């Protein structure tokens with residue numbers, strides 16, 4: 029184990045209230061640290077005013093904190109601040125991008141995506157495809173459910189205009205070879221939209237090195253608040269990208285028959301934003317940087333390997349994903365519905381996910397209606413892994429009796 033979990037847990041107030049909780053559902057949402065909660069509280073308790081338009085001290089301080097959060101997030105992904113747009117989260121970011129292409133794509137164009145996509149990465153483009161008649165193509169997955177460069181090359185055509193790809197699948201947990209995919213997509217002139225919701229809490233993202241056009245992630249999966257996230261948009265695209273929402277703070281001039289927009293990111297942040305959320309997300313990014321994404325990744329790997337090693341000797345368990353890079357174990361217990369099994373985990377104060385994980389394409393590929401999923405993070409230790417494995421066995425034995 030790499031991180032000092034006892035020390036880390038002290039940063040998360042939930043462990044004071046519920047010291048025995050075994051939280052294995054970070055892929056859905058992470059636990060929330062005091063550092064982030066304090067940042068939210070500071071805004072609500074000491075400031076609580078709107079930003080950008082105030083001409084008094086507390087409005088200046090709130091504006092300062094909001095823009096400082098943007099700088100932190102820009103550093104977090106190696107972007108410039110005009111490329112970091114605060115949104116409600118990954119879903120909101122990805123829908124913004126897809127909506128833009130409703131006016132651009134033609135029936136002869138192609139959108140290339142994968143069965144690994146979460147619904148919030150896939151459905152906006154299914155809608156675009158239905159409305160524009162642009163064709164949706166899929167990269168064939170290998171036998172482990174992974175995307176290979178060979179398969180990507182086969183699916184890419186001169187008509188591919190947009191590649192929509194997850195950085196890490198929320199069911200399979202594997203890293204996609206993004207850098208090479210983006211390089212190849214650019215060779216045919218396609219834009220690349222990256223869903224980094226599962227990647228941002230685990231891996232250093234460098235948008236300059238990746239060179240993608242768009243990248244999205246959510247605060248709540250990476251120690252931040254709910255209802256806030258990021259859309260990275262390459263600066264060269266922001267001039268021609270149409271805002272989806274119109275309203276306060278996004279315009280320069282308005283007349284009866286015209287409007288001119290501010291530059292990015294303000295052009296895309298109409299109305300009073302989620303100020304506290306942005307400040308909280310900034311604090312979360314600070315904490316992740318302080319702990320170190322490399323260490324987080326190593327820690328998560330060690331928990332994953334320890335658990336897989338124990339599970340592989342348990343009969344009646346089907347592990348559905350292979351060599352996860354992000355501490356995700358997707359599995360089923362023979363002849364037991366995942367929701368029934370989940371009740372045993374819940375009884376033992378173990379939080380795991382059961383369902384289709386908003387990723388029905390990959391569930392269908394796996395041949396499952398629904399699955400169980402455990403996911404590890406910085407506050408988990410080997411004792412969590414042991415309790416989890418014991419509960420898997422207990423669930424199997426309990427339901428075998430019926």
Ligand SMILES: Cc1ncc(COP(=O)(O)O)c(C=O)c1O
Nearest residue numbers: 117118119146148198225226246
């Ligand atoms: C890979 C992936 N993409 C997108 C999302 C959607 O994120 P949000 O609900 O925060 O918008 C999730 C959430 O589970 C996810 O795992």
